[in-house]
Amino acid sequence: MSLSPSAFALLGLIAWTVLLVLLLVNQRGLLVMTGRMKVNIFAADGSNTPGAFGQRLVRAHANCVENVPLFAAALLYAMVSGQSVVTDPLAPTLLAARIVQSVVHLISTSALFVWLRFAAFFVQLLILIWWLLRLSGLI
Numbered sequence: 001m002s003l004s005p006s007a008f009a010l011l012g013l014i015a016w017t018v019l020l021v022l023l024l025v026n027q028r029g030l031l032v033m034t035g036r037m038k039v040n041i042f043a044a045d046g047s048n049t050p051g052a053f054g055q056r057l058v059r060a061h062a063n064c065v066e067n068v069p070l071f072a073a074a075l076l077y078a079m080v081s082g083q084s085v086v087t088d089p090l091a092p093t094l095l096a097a098r099i100v101q102s103v104v105h106l107i108s109t110s111a112l113f114v115w116l117r118f119a120a121f122f123v124q125l126l127i128l129i130w131w132l133l134r135l136s137g138l139i
Contacts, residue, residue: 006084009091010075020061060105086134097123
C-alpha cells in the first residue's frame, strides 16, 4: 500500500513534531540526570533552559504544536471528504517547508535566519490558505 502525498505529509508532520519532542525530552533528561537542573523547574517557554540551542528547541517544538494542527486538519478534511486531489500537489512542499522552518530555528536566531524561518512559514501559510479556498469551493 502506498501513501498519497497528503497522507505522507500528514504522517510526516506528526513524525517531525514527535522527533522534536524526543530531542526535547532527551535534552531535558540529560540536564536532570547530570544534576544541572531539577526535574520540576523547567519553564514552559524554555527561558530557563541552559544554552541557546535548548531555548530554540523549545520554541521550535512549540511552534509545531501551535501550527501543525491547522495543516493536519486541512489534510485530514481533504482525505476524508475525497478531495485529496486538492492537497496532494502541495503536500510535500508543505512538509518540506515545515521541516526547513524548524531546522532553521534550531540553527540560529540571527536576522538572516529569522527571515529564512519566516519565509518557510509564509510558504506554509500560503499553501494552507490556498487549500482552504479550494476545499471550501470558493475558488
